[in-house]
Amino acid sequence: MQRYLSASTYIDFDTPDVRAAACRLAEGRASEADVARACFEFVRDEIRHSVDFKLNPVTCKASDVLRHGTGYCYAKSHLLAALLRANGIPAGLCYQRLSVGTEGAPYCLHGLNAVYLKDFGWYRIDARGNKPGIDARFDPPRERLAFPVREREERMLPEIWAEPLPVVVETLARYGTWDQVLANLPDVELLD
Template identity: 65%
Template sequence: MEQFLEASEYIDWRNPEILKQSNLLSDGSIGDEAIAKRCFEFVRDEIKHSWDFQLNPVTCKASDVLRHGTGYCYAKSHLLAALLRANGIPAGLCYQRLTITDEPPFCLHGLNAVYLDNIGWYRIDARGNKEGVSAQYIPPQEQLAFSVSQKGEYDLPEIWSKPLSVVVDCLTRHQDCLEVANNLPDVELWASV
C-alpha cells in the first residue's frame, strides 16, 4: 500500500500549496470517507477541465493543476491523488479506453481509485460534470463520468501508483489544450481483453 501514498514528480503532494489545500479539505471532516469526498468534490467542481473551458496552460503535475485551476482528466486525477495522499489516504490512478464519438479512434480517460477501510478500492472520477456527465461520490456504488458501451472500449482493471508514460508524454509534449485534444493518448490492448 506504501506505493499509493508516495510523493512523485507528478503526484507531488509534499508541495506546500498541495499540503495547504489538503489541510483545508480535511479540516472538520471525520474519517477517510468524508475527507475523500471533500477532496473529490473540490477537484471535480473547482478545477476546470481544460477542454470543456478551452483553458491553458496544459498541466500535468498536481501542484500545477492546483496553481492554474485547470487540467485534462489525467491531470485532475494527479491532483486528486496528491490531495488524498497528503491526507494519508491511499490513492491510485485508473484508466478507461473510450471513444469520443462512439466509434474509433480510442483514447484513454483518467480517473482515480481510493482505498477506503470499509470498502476497499473504490473508483472515483473527478473529470468535471457537464450536460450528459454526472460523476458522483456515493460509496460503495460507483458513478463514473463515462461507462464502457462501445466495441473496443474497456475499463482497464489496473490501479497504478504513477501516471502512465503515454499520459505524461502527451501532457508534457503539447503546449495548448487543442494540441492535447488532437493527440490524446491511447494504449494497445491484448487480444484477450
C-alpha cells in the same frame, strides 16, 4: 500500500500549496470517507477541465493543476491522488479506453482514480468535472463514473497505477495548448 501513499514527480503533495489545500479540505471532517469526498468534490467542481473551458496551460503535475485551476482528466486525477495521499488515504490512478466520438475509432484514454477506503476497499472515482450528460459522484460503494463503457473496444482497464502511464505524461508534456492535446489524445492497444 506505501506506493499509493507516496509523493512523486507528478503526484507532488510534498509541495507547500498542495499540502495546505489537503489540510484545508480535511479540516473538520469526521471520517476518512468525508475527507475523500471533500477532496473529490473540490477537484471535480473547482478545477476546470481544459477542454470544457478551453483553458491553457496544459498541466500535468498536481501542484500545477492546483496553481492554474485547470487540467485534463489525467492531470485532475494527479491532483486528486495528491490530495488524498497528503491526508494519508491510499490513492491510485485508473484509466478507461473510450471512443473519442460517439462510437468506434479513434479511441483515447480517460483518467480517473481509485481510493482505498477501509470500509469499502478500492473504490473508483472520477473527478473529470460534471456537465450536461456527465454526472460523476462520490457514492460508495456504488461507482458513479463520468463515462460508461459502451462497446467492445472500450474498456475499464483493471489496473490501479501508483504513477501516471508514460503515454499520458508524454502527451501532456509534448503539446503546449489544450486543443493540441485534444487532437493527440493518448491511447493504448488492447491485448485481447
